[in-house]
Structure formats: C-alpha cells, structure tokens
Amino acid sequence: MGYxxxxxxxxxxxxxxxxxxxxxxxxxxxxxxxxxxxxGTVVEMPGRxxxxxxxxxxxxxxxxxxxxxxxxxARRA
Numbered sequence: 001m002g003y004x005x006x007x008x009x010x011x012x013x014x015x016x017x018x019x020x021x022x023x024x025x026x027x028x029x030x031x032x033x034x035x036x037x038x039x040g041t042v043v044e045m046p047g048r049x050x051x052x053x054x055x056x057x058x059x060x061x062x063x064x065x066x067x068x069x070x071x072x073x074a075r076r077a
Contacts, residue, residue: 001071014051015040019074023049029073033066 004017018026040048
C-alpha cells in the first residue's frame, strides 16, 4: 500500500510514517474509512501514527481496505 514502517520489537503497536505532513489530518482521513488510530503528535512522534496490535486478526483484516483507501486519498491530496 505504500506505508513506510519502522518495526520495533517488543511492542503492541506499529508507528508508520503519515503520508501527509499533518498526522492529525491523516488520522481523520483514516477515520472516514472506519479505521481508528492515534496521531503521532500525541505520543511526541509527529509525522507518524500509532496502530494498536491488540485488535483481533479479523478486525485488522477488515481495516486493510480502509488503510488502502486512506493512502490513495492522501496521494491525491
């Protein structure tokens, strides 16, 4: 899908780089597709967003089309 991801060991979350400079704006875009994440600015990591890995596999699978749609929208912005 084009997300840039740094994999950190021993965590229950991922911190991809936001495709938009404003990570809060990208979080809003994800929410429009029913994908809810935390903006990186909240955890002092601006330009990234936090995805919880405590969701079930089914929840993650259902979110994948939303991640793709949000990325596609961000590329058009």
